[in-house]
Amino acid sequence: MDVLQSSGLPRDHIAYADLIQLCIKRNAAAEGRRIHRHLSAAGGGGSPASLFLCNLLLGMYTKLGLSSEARQLFEEMRDRNVISFTTMIAAADGEFLALSLLVRMIRANVRPNMYTYSSVLQFCSDLRLLKTVHCPAVKAGLESDVFVRSSLVDGYFKCGDGDSGRAVFAEMPTTDMVVWNSLIGGLAQAGDAAASLALFGEMRRAGFGPSTATLTSLLRACTSVAMLETGRQVHGQAAKSSSDLILHNALLDMYCKCGELAEAETIFNTMVSRDVISWSTMIAGLAQNGRCRDALVVFEEMQLTGFKPNHITLVGVLFACSHARLVQQGRELFLTMEKTFGIRPAREHHGCMVDLLGRAGQLKEAMKFIMEMDCEPDTIIWKSLLAACRVHRDAGMAAAVAREILRLDPDDKGAYILLSNAYAGSNQWGDAEEVRRAMKERRVTKEPGCSWIEVGKKTHFFIAGDKSHPQSEVIERELERLIRRIGGEGYVPETAFVLQDVEREQKEELLKYHSEKLAIAFGLMNSIEGKPVRVMKNLRICGDCHTFAKMVSKAVGQRIIVRDPVRFHHFVGGECSCGDYW
Template sequence: MAVALSLFSAKSLTTAATVSPFPDNPKTLILEQCKTIKDLNQIHAHVIKTGYLFNPRVAENLLESSAILLPGSMDYALSIFRVIDEPNPAAYNILIRGFTSKQFPENALMLFRQMREDGVLPDKYTFPCILKACSRLRALEEGEQIHAQIAKFGLGSYGFVQNTLIHMYANCGEVEVARRVFDGMLEKEIITWNAMFAGYTKSGHWEEVVNLFDIMLKSDVEFDEVTLISVLTACGRLGDLELGEWIHEYIEAKNLKGSLNLITSLVDMYAKCGRVDTARKLFDEMPRRDVVAWSAMISGYSQSNQCKQALSLFHEMQRQNVAPNEVTMVSVLSSCAVLGALEMGKWVHSFIKRKRMKLTVTLGTALMDFYAKCGSVEYSIEVFEKMPSKNVLTWTVLIQGLASNGQGRRALEVFSVMQEKEIQPNDVTFIGVLSACSHGGLVEEGRSFFISMSRDFGIEPRIEHYGCMVDILGRAGLIEEAYQFIKNMPIEPNAIVWRTLLASCKVHKNVEIGEKSFHQLVTLGPAHSGDYILMSNVYASVGRWEDALNVRGQMKEKGIKKTPGCSLIELDGMIHEFFAEDSAHPHSKEIYSAIEGIMSRIKLAGYVPNTAEARLDAEEDEKESSVSHHSEKLAIAFGLIRTSPGTTIRISKNLRVCTDCHSATKLISKVFNREIVVRDHNRFHHFREGICSCNDYW
């Protein structure tokens, strides 16, 4: 027979070496003592000489040794298989298993087709082997055809066949079909339940994992460590702390704390449920920690926005000489992105290159996102171009990165290329596209894309898309149109939509609609300090100081505390934090002295302090000092005195940049000949030679 697969060179089939004494039944010798291809050569030669090769069981032993037990020997296995006159199902099964286990599932499918063409009937052991190959390839159509053959040959009642069917369908995304197979089984072993749990976990059906576990408990079915790991993963994704804690108690009661995988799953569950301190306590108590445990804890810190702790733990991981994996790198890059820690993230990128880590879609997209969120969008584009494969999220991150860095037109060009390449955009892509229109003042384009997403792509706008449209109209000064747009929305506007309109009212000094927006926000509740500050600033922008103070008074009466402005700057691998009018920094005396000099120099260049941005409780003679001590100005001053001339200064701020800081930073960039990149709550501002990338449109 002919098999269209590569064959091993025949010269290795003869050798002068001897094996003595040679047993009558060489099964044990072949399967247990044969450790290398050289050993197999010797035994194979004796099998040929003695005529044992014509014994099907001996031939199968040789096949099993070469195809499954020994590494990298599939070509040798094929050379043995080729000389068997009439291979039986067992011989085919061994080769199919070998191809699948050694990451050649396509060859397994080819061999199965050849088996059927040669009229060899598969047995109950053939189907689990070939279904695993289908699962690896996510070859649903072939898997369905094999399922039909299982029914035709009457082999569907075997538990191990049904288990692999469940696994195949689940891995191909057909979890509902997998569940039908599961429900149709009269007897279910623990491996069956775990196959179904694994299917739900892989496809992200977290609620189904929890529901199935509830059925399992009510059925008094024994579960094992594998079950609990699946359920703990689901608890973390769902925030189901109650069930997670029950499993923790069970682990304690059954003395299962010695399982590294189980405790790592507990750490991950607690971290994702917001109990980071509990996760860290468990982590610290672990007698040994592998890369998965370290990654779970670092990821927990990153996802709970404790990014400094995430980076600190990563440094500790490095000191412990634990090699990070892709999951670790993605979490670290995410933390660097939040903190604006460009230098740290660049080191991570360099580490990835040095270790020759594969630039997967997940890792590449995380790198792109990191660079974009640090204001280095050109680096983000460079990573994008080097990625061997990309998905819709990759394209979306690029669009969002360009939009937030003031390159709205370029973002729309990327969206156009995405369509040319027939990459189907999703709802998140359109948030990026509409944001590009918003930050670029592209009102007509924004209207067109908003209509197109449902008309041309079948994507119904969510509240986020309506919010983007309100932002597009509001930033352009079309306040009345934005207000009517909200009133005509087919879904109930939320606080973010009204807050977006209120922010535009502040910029364009529209008190009437500002008051209506604020009223809606107070009605929706709970109170948000930013809403009161915005409304107070709307009044202040038109000189209604008494009304502005009244709004601040309402805050005080209700016990609402203002979120303090905070700016971060990374220097020499350290993150420095500044608050407005704060003197906690160890170099504050030097910083405040530098601020005076900076203000004096930019005044000569035309800077006029906007005292409307000062603290409302500041006395008239204190207002100018108040605005000069905003957190971003302190951070910029520290950057100027601590870096060499010409160095780019990068700042991250938790709130929106105020008009005074924006005007001052433009002049600082010109007077001191520095590029200054400021990431605020909404977008990036790239200040260069007295001009901002936002064109004063933010």
């Protein structure tokens, strides 16, 4: 006899509902299936009560991750209501299924509610489809619902239409914090830190206190442009909040990406609980700030404490190996990661290996590795090798690699620029000029080197040779003073880093006004005692500017931090955290 009958349980829907909820709570899939079988055997047809239980079973299957069984039950149901459809839409495995269920629901004359539309909107990754769903939600009078508005704001930002996201927010007074958080989060993800912080101020003035979600979004905004001081203010608000793990991970990430490892380590070491994201963030942060061997020590600690690394963790570890010149250790990790950790190397791990080999000058090995990869190499992997060809001045291989990139993407301006620089670095001026002509024909423009620095809550931008800054004359005088000072200590401009066929005097003049030098000079003019000069740069720092920053840090006794697109350089006392290997 069935266990439910033998236990003497009454055959009423409340008892069954309680049992189904208990199965969900205890993750008891086998027992949940037995209840389903018992109900099927008991019959009951399409009564409202049986529809109620079928919906509970649908919810159970979806919450336990049993999607195929949920779908089978859904198809077998004689009656379906808004809860049935909404449950299946929320558990859909993609945009197509979610939208097809919505269409089917409307054709069955079942009216979607706010939960239905908010669930569908979360799947919309295409702007056209998002607007298609937006229209019937408005017609249904649900545009003021907090769930729908929040999902619309999220959706428009996710689809790259921030203006529409702002418009949805501005259509009516916002009286729910969820919608505020959606817009603040959307602005932060779009990289508009100033707007997200300004909106936070509006939210506070409207009488809303900061939630964990708000603070997490603000920290991401600060991370995006290394707004350290603002991030510290958010940290102050977070200290009054809970010990939420997601919030602490966001704080950890912010300090790592702002180059403040001391504060990052303090947070990491005092966290009440950690997850794989905490460990991965700390490993990547140490590696990106030049403490690659410390990153590997943390990786060992992670394993000793019983945490299993994920694929992102291993990207960070391979990055550390690459930037610490640990070729063999990185190679061994890559070859054993599937056996040891159950993680099959993905494209990102292959890219790290190409960078590892190329950075070490093993260009032929890197090329061989690419040719033997399990997956098709993309332009990012090829450009990693092309950059290594430029650094190690192998113009011949650079040309072959550039051809592969342009085969995949004929308009990839990075390939043209790196190839041109590789030819120039090898004094093959004719070939460099030919590449520049091809760039001109295709209207490919080179991104200018740009550096920026935050002083007095204002961000100051510098471009090489640009004199548009209001204090440009004073900055140039300070820069010349610094060059004279370190010149007396042995600094000689490294003209090999000028990729133009001009006389040495002109090369020295061009080097003098590189954007990072201008930013460093300006930063030193406005520095506060005990605080480092922090400079951001959109391109890789050149060798001459690297030498300049090292020698200036020693001459003036000031810590200088330069962040490029890949890593941080911490210049202290004439040394750099990268160990001159970048």
